[in-house]
Amino acid sequence: xxxxxxxxxxxxxxxxxxxxxxxxxxxxxxxxxxxxxxxxxxxxxxxxxxxxxxxxxxxxxxxxxxxxxxxxxxxxxxxxxxxxxxxxxxxxxxxxxxxxxxxxxxxxxxxxxxxxxx
Amino acid sequence: xxxxxxxxxxxxxxxxxxxxxxxxxxxxxxxxxxxxxxxxxxxxxxxxxxxxxxxxxxxxxxxxxxxxxxxxxxxxxxxxxxxxxxxxxxxxxxxxxxxxxxxxxxxxxxxx
Numbered sequence: 754x755x756x757x758x759x760x761x762x763x764x765x766x767x768x769x770x771x772x773x774x775x776x777x778x779x780x781x782x783x784x785x786x787x788x789x790x791x792x793x794x795x796x797x798x799x800x801x802x803x804x805x806x807x808x809x810x811x812x813x814x815x816x817x818x819x820x821x822x823x824x825x826x827x828x829x830x831x832x833x834x835x836x837x838x839x840x841x842x843x844x845x846x847x848x849x850x851x852x853x854x855x856x857x858x859x860x861x862x863x864x865x866x867x868x869x870x871x
Numbered sequence: 872x873x874x875x876x877x878x879x880x881x882x883x884x885x886x887x888x889x890x891x892x893x894x895x896x897x898x899x900x901x902x903x904x905x906x907x908x909x910x911x912x913x914x915x916x917x918x919x920x921x922x923x924x925x926x927x928x929x930x931x932x933x934x935x936x937x938x939x940x941x942x943x944x945x946x947x948x949x950x951x952x953x954x955x956x957x958x959x960x961x962x963x964x965x966x967x968x969x970x971x972x973x974x975x976x977x978x979x980x981x982x983x
Contacts, residue, residue: 787970794879796958796975797915846914848971860971862914 755781757849759863766837766870774832774866776847782827783849787860788820791844803830837870844868872897877959877974885982888949892977894959895941903962906933906944908955909976915958918944949981 756779766772776786785804789797801817803809803824811817821833830849834841846865877894884890896904904921919926921933921942932945946953959974 789973797973799970799972802970844912859917859920862916865912865914867912 755779755849755851755861757783757847757861757863759847759866761866762864763867764869766868768838768870769836771833771835772837772868774834774845774847774868776830776832776849776863778828778849778851778861781849781851781861783830784827784852786824786830786847786849788822788830788832789846789848791846791865797846800832834868837868839870842868842870873974874898874963874972875959875961875974877977879975879977881978881980883980883982884949886949886951888981889945889947890949890979891946892944892957892959892979893941894943894974894977895939896959896961896963897940898961898963899937899940900964901961902964904933904935904942905960905971906931906942907958907960907973909958910955915960915973918957946979949979951981951983954979954981 758777760775788800791797799812800815801809801811803822805824805827809822824830844865844867847863848860850860874897906918907915908918909915919928921935925934930947934943956976956978958976961972
């Protein structure tokens, strides 16, 4: 399958600081990227959908000013958690798909980023 | 009502057992369905797509019942390595946006 690389795999930061998470599609062009968050023993919850070159669409209840998403190229999307607080500690994971071509349905996941805010 | 619902389990079964998971979805216009597997602290990995005619891949069989809006996953001859959380995933609606909606996941523990 296609490869999606997410970095960093884990990060610990102080409360009030910002953290940037990168998601790269290595061998295909990702026209759409999705950002999910997963708390322990819970499902992956979609936070936002981003299409290359346009603003992200946020799910209800997700603060767009707190979770900044940039999808400036077909291979890179970033999620910045601004002014992080302990309640933002979670597993963040991206997935990417190419809406063109024969494999336009399957989404490929990054390895996830475990964020701990202290 | 959640868009995708699963029994979280856990399902504890002995090696060699057959186990089945069900999942229900609320949007009758949904067109694409998948089962993903997620190991602890890892990203989900696609296990199999679910087609209207059902599909089988080795010990795994997936079925779709559109009338009742549920999908199922059957695992035969369970192995220890099958222990994981199985996520039911739906692409809602008829538009091909690719937005995946996940169920809570069903945890399977296969014991020797």
